[in-house]
Amino acid sequence: MLSIELWNILLADPRDITETESTTLEAAAVTERASKYIAQHLYQRTAFLTEIDNGIQIDDETIWDRLRTFWEFLSYIFDPSIQEYSLTAVECNVALALGLGRLQRNLIAGVYRWQECAIDSEPAIRKLLFHITTFTRIEGPLFFPLQIVLTQLLSNLLSPTSLGVGERFVDTHLTLYQSGKRDDDVIIRLLDSRDVGVNLVTLHFVANLTRRSRRRFGTLWEGVGLSWTSKILARLDDWLILHDGRFDVAYTLFRPIFEFSLQQHAYTSLASPPEPITPSQTVLLKLIDHYLSSPHPNRSPSPHCYFIDLYKNLSEYSLASLQSGKDDARLPKVFEGLILVLEGLCSIGLACQERSDRRKSGNQQVQDKEGGEEELIGLLRKNETGVIRLLIELLKQLETFLPRRKHSSQQTDTTKLNEEQIRPITLLKRNLVRLVGILTFESIQTSDLVREYGGVHLLLSMTEVDELNPYLREHALFAVRNLMFHNPQNQQIIQQMNPVGVLGPNGELLPVPGKLQRTDDERHQI
Template identity: 45%
Template structure:
């Protein structure tokens, strides 16, 4: 490694080197050697480049002219022009690509985590950004020949503007350039172009950049809710399904951005901004709900959540999706939107169930523990209060029963050991619309809805009264029969009925007044004839 040799080579000037294949490759080789050495000796960087020494500082100054020349040479609108038209054509594209790649590796390694070096390199951020713009055109973004260069340039931008430390002023570049990239100018928004790349390393670097600039900065995090920021978020959300299948770390990096938004209670606003008036729920919103469900399931139980509750938006969303589902099922026509609505409902009910269980857990602990300093009325408690409300349009108990009634016909119960259930399913399909094969995987929505009633009715007779008012007791009792299309529906229904009966004489009276017609087999869940012993009790 010879830093002096590289500096000497750079002194030849960008104009001359960028027009010679031989010179491009020679300088690229020297830069690669230095970049490799720097990567292996990061602690020596400030010794290798002394910014107080004019001879050393020339590295960053010289790089400025090279980035300007490279950006111009890759401009697709003027590919045969040069810094000076009289000086001739550029070197071959491959030679210039090798040079750009080597210089990007060198500067990427030099500036990583060193605030003085970041400040020295800032002078050519605009040219690096222009080069990124030029190598991510519609054609080049899909050309594997440019993938490595795109990735290393993204890594360079990431290292250049990411805060080098928590110290005051270390985030100046992050603040300045995040705002610039979000300004709405097409040439400045290189993030959206890098997110379009099919190269995983480019995506890695871009997601790292986003995570780095929003970390520990509510102000910069809030910038993601601007128009351009929402487009970035939608782009990331649109690729999450692809990334989760790849298992290459991209899904985790993308999810980290949204977990940060959730942790700061900005997800409800983002969810709203991702909406489309022509759709009941958009794909981006669905993916955000998946991340929220995962966050609720994996995060430690909070001792406090802000008020108003950050998850309150799930309740009007629940009502909206229930109305759409009921109307669609009632019409009986094929609805291409229904699968996504079902998916959204499953995610919303899972989220509401998680919140309800967490709130009940805190309530149970307060019975036996003295938790000084813990508020008894926090945001998630508000969510549960609204869910339990008897007011139409707020509470979810009655709409849940109404939807369950529709779904009970739409997704007929299937007990393969019971011929009668198969016949019943067949006869019901003759009268009312039932689910197509495409929709059958969403049948477990019934289980989630039953679980929601069970969670809300636990030690709360008021919810039980609401269920009784819409004849939900009988419906839920009917779901205690085994249903192969709905694993654990029977178990949730049994627990739900138990909660509805507890300390609620009016609900108990409904069962008392019912005439038994048989018993369910513990082994098969099949309805068996009523035993003589029970018949005698019935006559008595």
């Protein structure tokens, strides 16, 4: 009977079990069978545990006491500073630890009273996890499965249940892990692993420790917790490309940023003065951009109001750098951050317009009422915020830095730049024009500001074909349409212009046909 085999092993002295390789492997096989049985018969766990406890009957010891004894012994023999074991002996001990870990992991999953019984094993399990992530072991394939199982065990041991019980365990141990003591912070060591499985369970572990609590989640943005967050953010771009599940789990881990409206706090926490923007902040902006591009609550005030100051800071840095004419290694990263901020603002603007359209059509829904995002767009349109001025000034500077190329035969200074250098500039120009188009839609006040800052002629010039930026023309046409709509002063600018040519099918400028040429009187006629 499996329960009898298991209690015979648990009753034995761990030193006797591991005395020979054969006894170690035999014990490992029994614990593996027991863990599989529990996994397949979760509703029979109580009966199975009762059989085990009745079989032990030694000084009122329970299965949890015996398991703790084994963990304490295993944490001792895996200490690399104690003594050296042969590779075969280590493999056998790993097999035993795997079996015990899977058994206890499956026994306590989702059952608070058993988590409470087993909590005394946590220090020994944590110590063992520390030893198997030490030195080269963190990257040793032999230890990957054990790192995974022990992390899952700790996660099951400490995670609060769906009913919210077990919060005390989480609070206590999260504080311990973030105390700054080297031996206690096993999470920072696990995050150094390059194994997909280890990364996944570690992300789940951190998510379980911080879920459903604003206070606990907030610890990820300060002290030791911030070092965990920075390590995760530093690898998100690679995980996104690999499509192995790590990015999705990490995004789920960071979802509470939006649930608790911590976007500004999180971004500020990742700052590193005097850097205008850090790599971690850039990755966070990508997560925020993903969030804003999908349906989301329209809270008031908007948790993204800080985007205004962020946009202004990055724009002013870009302007100063471009005007200096000096090489600036930081500028590409500033451009990348600015592109993400602009995309976020565009998403907010389009969401506002979509809600407005539904209200006008009579198909208004509960979530279509005006909120914080409409207030944010209103602030962007005000002259006092300086957003419109910076939009036009930065566009002018970028036009000088990267002139349009009307056709492939045209020789420009852009031949000195490679595609990698050109791409962020073209994306930035496109997003700047796109935001101008969104902000000027049905807003004469904003259209007037664009004209005052010399933006009308600039945007009109961008309606020409630009081989370096093929989609810029469409956004420029939309912006020009909005600038002209119900705005006689802007319309007058076009009326006073004299056509200099007609674009041919290949983008080349052809002479103006006679019937389109204007006299001076016609040009000045309103």
